[in-house]
Amino acid sequence: MGVVLNLEGGKRDAASVESLVGLTKDDMARVNELILTKAGSDVDLIPELARHLISSGGKRLRPMITLAAAQMFGYAGEGHVKLATSVEFMHTATLLHDDVVDESDLRRGKRTARMIWGNQASVLVGDFLLGQAFRLMVEVGSLEALDILSAAASVIAEGEVMQLGVAKNLETTEDEYLAVIKAKTAALFSAAAEVGPVIAEAARADRAALRSFGANLGLAFQLVDDALDYGGSSSDLGKNIGDDFREGKVTLPVILSYRRGSEEERAFWKGAIENNENDEAALKKAIGLMNKHGAIGDTIGRARHFGEIARDALAPLKSTPQKSALFDVIDFCISRVV
Structure with a gap:
């Protein structure tokens, strides 16, 4: 039932984040120590739930991007570690909240x-982590970095509400959907990339370059996730294949398939998305319709487009190992689809 998508002859083995991991290894060790420290609490449930999340895997791209972006401009202080930890806490909090809203059973x-401790505990621990993120931002002492990350937190929340507004709405346009993922996903990538040059006191043009890189990388990342839901593996996606379909999410592959479909096909989508007629047979048919209309391939095409914008944003910056590693991140995000 999976979909094989050819990216210039197949998956690019060279596309990885190993360069980024190597460059940020020492700083990430400090980030991980700080995560464990700041996730501590006399309330036993908080560190227990936090440890569950920390051990659940994930490459932690966002904090590594913060660290690399600060290194790129010669930052030598401690603030980048605290900001990277803040970024990871913000991301983790949104995952906790997302799983409650989406009623998800599995992640990675x-x-x-929420399946172990319940919805209430998940939401409240997410709030605790957000609070710790803001405390760390204040400790750094950069009002500009605080402004960037706090603004991102507000935009992410707006994106979640916007997503509720388009839920099960098959009349959602591509532009409306892009606005949702720009807020829900791209905003944190953008902030994570921008705060590095900010605390390194880089030039305005350099800050803008990293901001644009992060925003467009985030769009590409989410669009690939949308495609993976219908043609990937659970290990690539971090959740069950077909979860978006079963939850009635209107993502770009659905939008394109619905708009390009016949009257009979649109009736199928209405039943599946609006009326929860979404068993395994329906999922198989949905993937077949996406293949017929090129919806998954075009979603990946959009992701490639935003990836190229991210690449162009970095292009004028001076050559550094960190710049090269961020280029690799773009390739990695898109090549997750086989």
């Missing part, structure tokens, strides 16, 4: 926190 092959 493990039971979600």
Whole structure:
């Protein structure tokens, strides 16, 4: 039932984040120590739930991007570690909240926190992590970095509400959907990339370049996730294949398939998305319709487009190992689809 998507002859083996991992290894060790420290609490449930999330895997791209972006401009202080930890706490909090809203059972092959401890605990621990993120931002002492990350937190929340507004709405346009993922996903990537040059006191043009890189990388990342839901694997996606379909999410592959479909096909989509007629047979048919209309391939095409914008944003910057590593991140995000 999976879809094989050819990216210039297949998956690019060279596309990885190993360069980024190597450059940020020492700083990420400090980030991980700080995560464990700041996730501590006398309330036993908080560190227990936090440890569950920390051990659940994930490459932690966002904090690594923060660290690399600060290194790129010669930053030598401690603030980038605290900001990277803030970024990871913000991301983790949104995952906790997302799983509650989406009623998700699995994340990266493990039971979600809400399935173990319940929805209330998940939401409240997410709030605790957001609070710790803001405390760390204040400790750094950069009002500009605080402004960037706090603004991102507000935009992410707006994106979640916007997503509720388009839920099960098959009349959602591509532009409306892009606005949702720009807020829900791209905003944090953008902020994570921008705060590095900010605390390194880089030039305005350099800050703008990293901001644009992060925003467009985030769009590409989410569009690939949308495609993976219908043609990937649970290990690539971090959740069950077909979860978006079963939850009635209107993502770009659905939008394109619905708009390009016949009257009979649109009736199928209405039943599947609006009326929860979404069993395994329906999922198989949905993937077949997406293949017929080129919806998954075109979604990947959009992702490639935003990836190229991210690449162009970095292009004028001076050559550094960090710049090269961020280029690799773009390739990695898109090549997750086989």
